[in-house]
Amino acid sequence: MAKQRTVQDWLTEIKNALAYRELFSRERSWWRSEQNYLNDPRGNTAIGPNLVYEMGDTLTSTLVVPDPEFVVTATQRSGLEKAPIVESLDNAFVRRLRLKKYIDVGLLRGFLYGNIIFKVGYDSEFGWSPYYDIGPDNNLLGMTLTQFDKKGRRIESPDTQPGWPWVRPILPHDFAVPWGTIFLEDAPWAAHRFVRHVDYFKRDPKYKNTTSLRPQMNMESYMLSYLTVGSRRQRAKQRTRLMGIAEVNKKPEYVECWEIVDRVNGERIVVSRDHPDFLRKTRDAVQMAVGMPYVTGTLSIHPRSFWCVSPAYYLGQLQATQFDISKQAEKQRRISILKFLYRKNAIKKDALNKFLSGDVGAAEAVEGAWPLNEVIAPLNTGTNFDFAIQAENNRRDARSVSGLSRNQMGEFDKSTRRTAAETKQVAQGSSRRTGKRSQVVAGLYTDIIDKVNNLVFEFWRVPREVLHGKGDFAVVTGDMLKGEYDYGVSLSTKRNVSRAERKMEALMMLG
Numbered sequence: 001m002a003k004q005r006t007v008q009d010w011l012t013e014i015k016n017a018l019a020y021r022e023l024f025s026r027e028r029s030w031w032r033s034e035q036n037y038l039n040d041p042r043g044n045t046a047i048g049p050n051l052v053y054e055m056g057d058t059l060t061s062t063l064v065v066p067d068p069e070f071v072v073t074a075t076q077r078s079g080l081e082k083a084p085i086v087e088s089l090d091n092a093f094v095r096r097l098r099l100k101k102y103i104d105v106g107l108l109r110g111f112l113y114g115n116i117i118f119k120v121g122y123d124s125e126f127g128w129s130p131y132y133d134i135g136p137d138n139n140l141l142g143m144t145l146t147q148f149d150k151k152g153r154r155i156e157s158p159d160t161q162p163g164w165p166w167v168r169p170i171l172p173h174d175f176a177v178p179w180g181t182i183f184l185e186d187a188p189w190a191a192h193r194f195v196r197h198v199d200y201f202k203r204d205p206k207y208k209n210t211t212s213l214r215p216q217m218n219m220e221s222y223m224l225s226y227l228t229v230g231s232r233r234q235r236a237k238q239r240t241r242l243m244g245i246a247e248v249n250k251k252p253e254y255v256e257c258w259e260i261v262d263r264v265n266g267e268r269i270v271v272s273r274d275h276p277d278f279l280r281k282t283r284d285a286v287q288m289a290v291g292m293p294y295v296t297g298t299l300s301i302h303p304r305s306f307w308c309v310s311p312a313y314y315l316g317q318l319q320a321t322q323f324d325i326s327k328q329a330e331k332q333r334r335i336s337i338l339k340f341l342y343r344k345n346a347i348k349k350d351a352l353n354k355f356l357s358g359d360v361g362a363a364e365a366v367e368g369a370w371p372l373n374e375v376i377a378p379l380n381t382g383t384n385f386d387f388a389i390q391a392e393n394n395r396r397d398a399r400s401v402s403g404l405s406r407n408q409m410g411e412f413d414k415s416t417r418r419t420a421a422e423t424k425q426v427a428q429g430s431s432r433r434t435g436k437r438s439q440v441v442a443g444l445y446t447d448i449i450d451k452v453n454n455l456v457f458e459f460w461r462v463p464r465e466v467l468h469g470k471g472d473f474a475v476v477t478g479d480m481l482k483g484e485y486d487y488g489v490s491l492s493t494k495r496n497v498s499r500a501e502r503k504m505e506a507l508m509m510l511g
Helices: 007-024 027-037 051-063 083-096 099-113 198-203 219-227 230-235 285-290 311-335 349-356 386-402 420-459 499-510
Strands: 069-074 115-122 165-170 189-197 254-262 267-271 280-283 294-298 340-342 376-378 464-468 472-476 485-490
Touching (some): 007 189, 007 267, 027 051, 027 099, 051 386, 069 083, 083 099, 083 420, 083 464, 083 485, 099 115, 099 165, 099 294, 099 311, 099 420, 115 285, 198 254, 219 254, 285 420, 420 485
Antiparallel strands (some): 069 485, 115 165, 115 294, 189 254, 254 267, 267 280, 340 376, 464 472
């Protein structure tokens, strides 16, 4: 029989997993990528254009659509009548679960940090537990009230609702998988870092051994922890100064925890550093319904690791080159200001001030018998156009890395006329790279809704009304909707494309 891991064993496993992440994701570059994207003057964007923001904004804007719509197809005869209801419910979930907003956030994080990660849950942010179902033992309702304490005060920050699934994007800074993991579905466990107010822990009945639990950080130190590489952050205590920002001496109120989904034993485990006992160790009902309660994707794939290098990392060197070009061009522009030599005593001081002023036009009579070309000798300081050429070549390289054309960037092609064949080849090449990334987005939508539906099938015990068709309402439970389905999603703009065209597009993505 395998040895049961202790709290310290799990903390050691997580520490090793953070080293795995640091190595393969180039985690040390995350802060620099974020600096560049946000135009932080400490990055490489203080002078000149911000290529990281331009390419990132264009790339994510290309992948984001205003009207995603699911298409559900039954794979068994018993599901033919239920599929339209499931489809209507799923499209209602797009709005209710804020899927579009969260997908947009996930894509930006994928561009900056590499991995796109979503967490799927049910009823409670901190783990659904059927033990606390508010229904009687012989008539469970599929909902709890553990989002509130005994006095009815909310102890969970997100707007999770009793008996409803939820989805949240999580930062890769807060996620860990063991060494050797390539595909999340094959990982023996995964861990998610979160912080919660110590009082909420003690008022949540799902958590045990909280009497001696002590807070470790305030919210400011939690936010600053994202500026430190994970393997070092795990060992770090309260820091007094980081990246030049003074930390206010506030009383710690929050507990930093790791929530572990243990696939081997089917458990949900919560541990915290400096606390000797498990805060939670129980059978994981959500895991039993959906497997790993996470959905992941990447815009760039690592061949040997779950962790990948972000597109922003590839743009980092090009941004540094652009900074250098812009800095040199700025210096060149400054030394190109009018400069000349003049014969002493040939020009009066007032006349010299006229030449050096910002007024348009200046004239002065010169005293003496000297030839005019001996009175003033201008120094030639012409404009260096090489910098403009270098900047354009660097921008072209950035577009190439991102798989974007001039037109996709919203720019006109300044070159000579293109033949129809050349234009078609360029469009097809760009479309292939964009299409590959669009499939990643479609996969995120369908994988999320697949897990959400399985939670509904398993835990919706109370009859609920679902609007489908032309004003028809169906009263359903999870058991009534349960079945095998294929999920497709149309990423076209609903306002401009017919339903038949959207369905055809979704089926093509499936194929």
